[in-house]
Amino acid sequence: MKKLISPLDLSTGEIDEIIALADRIMENPSAFAHKCDGKILATLFFEPSTRTRLSFEAAMLSLGGKVLGFSSANSSSAAKGESVADTVRTVECYADIIAMRHPKEGAATVAASKVECPLINAGDGGHQHPTQTLTDLLTIHREKGRLDNLTVGLCGDLKFGRTVHSLIRAMMRYQNIKFILVSPKELQVPDYIRDDLVNGGFDFEEVERLEDAIGAMDILYMTRVQRERFFNEEDYIRLRDSYILDAEKMTMAKSDMIVMHPLPRVNEISTEVDSDPRAAYFRQARCGKFVRMALIMKMLEVE
Amino acid sequence: MLNIDSLEKGLVIDHIQAGKSMEIYRVLELDKLDCSVAIIKNARSKKTERKDIIKIEDRIDIDLDVLGFIDPHITVNIIDGGQIIEKKQMKLPERVTNVVKCKNPRCITSVEQELDQVFCLTNPEKAQYRCLYCEQEYARK
Structure with missing residues (x-):
């Protein structure tokens, strides 16, 4: 595996290997502290994303490697008009592996075609963000002990939410997964995702109110509903509270349901939920570092 | 005639x-x-x-x-x-290069210099093509 552009570039077997390795790292991080001694990760962030960049850098530093890079296009030669292709070809001379984020969709595909070294797409606009999906899968595996036989609820903006689309596609590859899609009509999943669900014969339902469906879920994946996505103010006022998870709604959920969120959250999960043991989103963020450690090791072919 | x-x-x-x-x-x-x-x-x-x-x-x-x-x-x-x-x-080709342009303004092809415009056949039944980079479907007129 030399390039990771989309979560579906990985077979379920490869995902299993990454998850198993991440598990081993989490059990005994010190055993992996020198696995990447002498290796350099370049983090090329043409748009700012503090969380993703820091998790990549923390992952490489925790493996004993070093990091270099830039955190916005302004502080790179892109500001002078250099192409993505030229930037990555130059950086390849200085680094062993590249993690790249770019605001334009498909930028990672361009970069991957230009370099020999391993390259990880750390987000290309609204297109793909495979390490978020891997983080989500590791979190589900650790929290639920399995990736099959689950009822997965996804709530909020399901139309524009890239993480939601990737997670649905990734979970569709496991046995006996049921999806409950909770969103206002304006923000339902795009047709191509619904077509995949229908054509694949998946059990799924689309509902408008979280209260109506939360009781059936093993996992609740929350995303933010932005006011500007609504066509009219009336609908926004009518529905906004349906997409805010609070302690009262949590009383309707199973005792072993978990709440996930890609973060950052704004107000879609009340802070009162944070202390509920079912709130898994900060544990999910922690998984983000370990899954990236496992991925870097796999891509650098470090044993 | x-x-x-x-x-x-x-x-x-x-x-x-x-x-x-x-x-x-x-x-x-x-x-x-x-x-x-x-x-x-x-x-x-x-x-x-x-x-x-x-x-x-x-x-x-x-x-x-x-x-x-x-x-x-x-x-x-x-x-x-x-x-x-x-x-x-004729038959539907697997891919075409520099025949049509991707219309997605968020696609890397809209900014990257000298990048070929490549569309790949993703659904032969529907004659559906997607941009190699951003995967946006090519909408036929």
Whole structure:
């Protein structure tokens, strides 16, 4: 595996290997502290994303490697008009592996075609963000002990939410997964995702109110509903509270349901939920570092 | 019935969907040819009632993938000595390069210099193509 552009570039077997390795790292991080001694990760962030960049850098530093890079296009030669292709070809001379984020969709595909070294797409606009999906899968595996036989609820903006689309596609590859899609009509999943669900014969339902469906879920994946996505103010006022998870709604959920969120959250999960043991989103963020450690090791072919 | 001289040697691009001939003329850059080129619009057709035809009075090399992408129902007849010596049936190509542009303003092709515009066949039944980079579907007119 030399390039990771989309979560579906990985077979379920490869995902299993990454998850198993991440598990081993989490059990005994010190055993992996020198696995990447002498290796350099370049983090090329043409748009700012503090969380993703820091998790990549923390992952490489925790493996004993070093990091270099830039955190916005302004502080790179892109500001002078250099192409993505030229930037990555130059950086390849200085680094062993590249993690790249770019605001334009498909930028990672361009970069991957230009370099020999391993390259990880750390987000290309609204297109793909495979390490978020891997983080989500590791979190589900650790929290639920399995990736099959689950009822997965996804709530909020399901139309524009890239993480939601990737997670649905990734979970569709496991046995006996049921999806409950909770969103206002304006923000339902795009047709191509619904077509995949229908054509694949998946059990799924689309509902408008979280209260109506939360009781059936093993996992609740929350995303933010932005006011500007609504066509009219009336609908926004009518529905906004349906997409805010609070302690009262949590009383309707199973005792072993978990709440996930890609973060950052704004107000879609009340802070009162944070202390509920079912709130898994900060544990999910922690998984983000370990899954990236496992991925870097796999891509650098470090044993 | 409009009469166009029959070809002694050249190509006949036949069964073009009515109205598409100018697009093919443009994409194949037929305006750059020195030989005679005839565009027949709205010719009568047994199969589709109306069709367009392009006749080229020279044996030029044309990109059959481009024709297949625009319309897989097209046939190309190669004429020599006033006879059809070969009939080529188009099919949907696996990918086309620099034929159409990605219209997604968020696609990397909108900013990256000298990047080929590549579309790949993702659903042959629907003749659906997606941009190699951003995966946006190419919307046919």
